[in-house]
Amino acid sequence: MAAPMNVGHIVTLSPKKNPITDDFRPHERSGHCCVADNSFLYSIGGIFYDPLEIMLMEEGDNYNPVFNEIWCYNISLNLWSKVSMRGHSPYLTASMSSLLSGNMIITFGGSGFPFGAESDNRVHTFNVRTHTWKTLPCTGEKPHAKYGQAMVLVHNHYLYVYGGCRRVPSGAFLFDSDLHRVSLQSLVWEKMRDPTKEKLKKNTTRSAMRKQAAFSDKDGEDVENDDEDEAGGNDDDGGGDNNDDDIGDDEEEEKDMYPLAAGSYRHHIVNDEERLYIIGGGTLWREVYPLDIIHSFSYATSTWEILHSHGDPDHPDGFPSPRKYHTCVQKDNDVFITGGHNGYEVFDDIWKLTLPDLQWTRLAVTLPNTLFFHAAAMTPAGCMYVFGGVCNIENNMRTAGLHRIWLYIPSLQETCWHNILHFIPQIGSMSQEQLLALGIPRMFIDRLHWDKSVLE
Structure with missing residues (x-):
């Protein structure tokens, strides 16, 4: 029996046993991706691990909790099936990015286990008709191999990738604020550079070179220094300190002019015809970004801008709490976020953001339980599916729960x-x-x- 189509109400689905494969559902997981059309929901990759099992591991143990698999949920029949894949499939599937374009699932990035020990910077495609993986032979100024980035397809031509995390040789984790795009026609990557930022960097470099030249000249015995005042006078230490301080001021100014210069991880990107918008995210465990201000990138000018959104006048909080590890889906100019956490609290709320006026609206409905590191996808017909994730921050318990909510009134065809x-x-x-x-x-x-x- 089909589940009710009550618009605006969450339904927890109970998939039937697949008569061909005997599967009921995928294993519990987090860090996976979901995409959907009107027929199927696809879950790609993810991870499941038992912290106790990791603690008991010995050196040399071959332990890989990352799922190198795709599961397909038949929306009409309420059945899950694990898909047999052909070709060379990506194996670094934790916190990768994915989207569906026509018959192609497109993925980028991702990590294995331990997190960040190995990451990916390749673009892979999976044909949902032939079930075949392919790695695109991209060239150009490629992004770093990383995970936890966000990705969006713009004008059905350019794939934009923003932010993410990577582990550097010292073992530290580095969060970046790089924005790259690749043409799906030429397969050439390019790094998007803000002209304002580039001009500032050029001015900073020139200023530093002038001051360094002046500082060096005054150390010479027979060289007259016409720029002693600019370099900080006749005191060597004073000149050096002033030079460092000035460069530091320029760097702070540059940071102010380039949103999220500290980098971002587990955020989302949405877009309209003119701009990209960064939704949420953060860096360290308890560092999260607010949602009342939104960082935006203009296609036309290649510049970043900080925009102020509008709170829900009918909700006491007005805006969603700052968060990362949430989900974000988009249909036309409507954006919906669910769950996530801020390092202290896990959320179960659902909010809508309307583009381009950036108006927030809190939905009356909530998820059945708090969730983060889950995945969601929106069908073209306007139904959102939420699958998996971590439901308990204390014991890191994962779930394989599948939930559905119609966010739009179904068409007459869909109702029939x-x-x-x-x-x-x-x-x-x-x-x-x-x-x-x-x-x-x-x-x-x-x-x-x-x-x-x-x-x-």
Whole structure:
């Protein structure tokens, strides 16, 4: 029996046993990705580990808690299936980025275990029709290998990647604020540089060179220094200190002019026709970014800007609490975020942000439980699915729960299809000929049937 289509209400789904594979659902996980069309929800990668098991590990133990797999949820039949994959699949799938474009799942980045010991900077595609992986032969100014970044497809041409985390040779974690894009036609990467920032850096370099030259000249025995005042006078120590202080001021000014210069991790990117918007994120465990101000990048000018959003006048908080590890989905100019945490508190709330006026609205409904490191996807028809994640910050307990909420009134077509599923529960076992004889359009029949050879 199909679950109710109550708009604005969360439904916790109970998938049926798959008659072909005997699967009920994927294993509990976090750090995975989800994408969806109107027929299927796909879950890519992720991780599950037992902290106690890690503590008991001995040197040389081969332990890999990262999932190198894709699961497919048939929305019409309420069935999960693990997909048999062809080609060379990415194995660094924890905190990777993914999106669905036509029949292609596109992924970037990701980490293995231990986190950051190995990361990825390649673009991979997975054809949901042929179930084949391919690595794109990209060139140009590639991003660093990293994980926890965000990605978005702009004008169906450029893939933009922002931020993320990587481990440097010293063992420290480095968060970056780099923005790159790659053309899916030429497959050439380029780093997006803010002209304002570049001009500031050039002026800073020139100023430092002038002061260093003046500082060096006054140490010479026979050289007359016309720039002693600019360099800090005749006191050697004073000249050096002034030089350092001035450069520091320039760097602080540069940081102010370039949003999120400290880097960002586990944030999201959304977009409209003119801009990218960074939603949430943070760096260290308890460092999170607010959501009342939003950092935005203009395609036309390649410049960053800090924008102020508008709070919900009907909610006492007005704005979502600062957070990372949340989910973020978009349909047209509506953006929805769920869950996440700020280092102290895990959230179960759902908020909508309307672009481009940046108006926040708190939804009356909440997730069934608090969640972070979960994944969500929006169907073109306007239904959001939320899968997996960590539901308890104290014991790091993960879940395989699957939830659904219609955020828009379904079309008449979708409503009719839902009723057919409700009144013909055996529809999944019927042949295409039988379904066509009933007058069911082929576009809906295709939601029921798939090539059984691609299922494990």
